[in-house]
Amino acid sequence: MRKKIVAGNWKMNKTFDDAYELVEKIADELEKIATPEMNVVVCPPFPFLEMCGDMSQESFFAVGAQDVSEHESGAYTGEVSAAMLASMEIDYCIVGHSERRAYHNESNEAIANKVKQLLANDISPIFCCGEKLPEREADKQFEVVEKQISEGLFGLTAEEFANIVIAYEPVWAIGTGKTATPQQAQEMHAFIRSLIAKKYGKAVADDTTILYGGSCNAKNAKELFANPDVDGGLIGGASLKAEDFLTIVKARI
């Protein structure tokens, strides 16, 4: 189902006490402003999932992990399986983030496997895609995103695909303070929706949630979210301060 989502990707930030304070502030404010249409997702590092998950039970946000193993279980030291996440009532999981693609050499094939593991455990993947700066400069952004999406997601059935959330995150905008213009975001989101329509039909495409990520902040969120194909945001740096994150949440209400 197409949803309005604002998700915070904390990346590798915060210690336990800081994480607790941040999530508590978010929970307190959501109690006042939450609406049934609004979906707030907090994606802390693995060690804080349980604390955030416990807090989410009494609040108006859901919890997502930042990554998952492509394997089901077994001798994969340091990895976390989708079944483990599901056993902790985690609803979402980011997959294919550009930082994982770049620093951990994640291939589209590995990401497709992660998506399958998550779906088998009833966790909604937040599937990240997006081009690097030289690719945009060479006007290859559509080609790059099409390849990431077709190799990462188009092995799914339409029924499986209904649980996917897509996050378009141009790599040149991540952590750089250089945001895609609302026009650039809309253009790519509409393109992604057209790819989905071609593969699964218009109804599935219209039902897919597509988020924008990349230097989305308290100042520019409203303008980005005003676009018809931008359903919300995947927020990095600005999700680390409760006030900024909540301003972005309010921009989506």
Ligand code: 13P
């Ligand atoms: P920033 O908002 O810090 O640019 O990060 C975006 C991102 O990578 C979210 O996943």
